[in-house]
Amino acid sequence: MAGIGPALLNSLDIGLLLFIIAVGLNIVFGVLNIINFAHGALYMLGAYLAFTLINLAGMPFWVALLLAPLGVAIIAVVLDRVLLRFIYSRDVADSLLLTFAILLIINESVRMIWGSGIHVVQPPDLLAGSVELLGSPVSTYSLFVIVVGLLMLAGLWYLFNRTRIGRTMRAAALDRDMAEALCINTRLVVTGVFAFGAWLAAIGGVVAAPMRALDPGMGDKIIIESFIVVVIGGLGSFPGALIGALILGFIHGFGGRYLPEVNLLLPFLGMALVLLFKPNGLMGKGAHA
């Protein structure tokens, strides 16, 4: 079973990348109670902005990793102020539909701006090679993705448990009116949380860019994956997002290698099985709707 090591590593890098993306979706749901169908499109925007900054503006990868997510966060602020503010008080179906409309708009804009062809982003020289790990060569970039995932995990945990901003977000999630009464500007929190979710999606996009080819359908693929992650883990649950992402990472890492004839089916099968036995996901706290 020489394939287990690489499959394990592969599962981890897919899983942690999915965690970065899905946790943004989850935070937005947890605080704002909206399902952001456009989350995958924001991920794609992150990747394409990074492509432009690196290949057309000649910036180093690291600068793109800093700037592209900021750009996407600014776009998210505009979306929040122009469209989403109308539907925060409505039911979840409206948010699904409106963000689906935003998804169509972003997808088509990307196609208009960058074309429907495939674009490629090279990893920075530092991460281009491979290293020897436990007797087999491992791509440095995979390790980088794992490190970024773990850093984000630690950072988010710290943010939500140890900082005032994190506590404010949690307060707004639990009881909007009470937070308002405590002089928290909830309007600002709402915009901030949506932009933060978009920023996380875009980080995922920039990190994924050197691993995957960029095409206008990449957001649609990742949004379904993110849904699976948060539904398996439980909507609104932070540890749930991690567990869901790792489970899906393992399904991809091992399923693709050992069960190629049914690998497309496996993620959905996993999600359906979890929902049948735990209707609110593995770590879900209860019905939201």
Place this chain on the structure above:
Amino acid sequence: MKTKILMVLLALVIVALVAVPWVASYFFIFIATEILILGLFAASFNVIFGYTGMLSFGHAAFFGIGSYATALVLIHLEWPFLACLLVSMGVSAVLALIIGFLSVRLNEVYFAMLTLAFGMMVFAIAYQWRSVTNGSDGLAGFILKDFGLGLDLTLGNPSVYYHVVLAIVGIAAVVLYIICRSSFGMVLKAIRQNPERVSFAGLNVRSYRLAAFVIGGTFAGLAGGLIAPFLRVASPELLHWSMSAEPVLMSILGGTGYFLGPFVGSALFVLLETVITSYTESWMLVLGIILALMVVFFRKGLLGTVLDWWLEIKK
């Protein structure tokens, strides 16, 4: 008075629909056929969403499996078309019963996600089970021999096929309308507005939801059976979640609270698509903007907004 005008309007639309092959070119016959089939697909979805309030994101599963059922029966058994359609409805009903049984107990968001998961499972099976479904290429090369019931129709002729579709969609729409207007349909509407109250009234919400889901799935299967000979292929694309989004869009565009809303929506959708794609490739961009405006400002859809406005000035 107002209802009379509306009835006359409806009658005129029906006459116009029947007359299409004699007055319009082949291009518009194709467009009209597509509108009718997708309208039925959207109307079947609206039983689940507009009437019962369940946002299903896997409705294409029933549409797609209906198209595969008709294609498979035509290829392997060469049955009359009507029999193929009945098989499509039966297969979709069974699938809807299974998926619905497992999904309807979940609340809004999880319901949407679980139907999405099941829909994509069916998609994945159609995509990877090559020996039966021919994988990503789909099933093609089937021919319609006869219609059934001893009727002598040349179904290969687009205008004949259009009239067959019109008749079947018309009958299906009447059946759906009767279901929606019955006391059963009233319960569905009540469930959308307040499931707890319906439950307190002693009705089993879950079985009503399941019944609505199966009815919606069955008629989606019929629409799928009609689309396969129209497109001359049954392919995995018909099962993909982006296909599930189409009846959602059509219902919203037309108006989910009205029986004819999804049909108006499908006409609007197909016509807009045809017109816009003749000017620019960015049809989806325009669609996205229209959908966003509809969701934010015109929640009742085109039909609802126009009806409201018309009833208002006529007062």
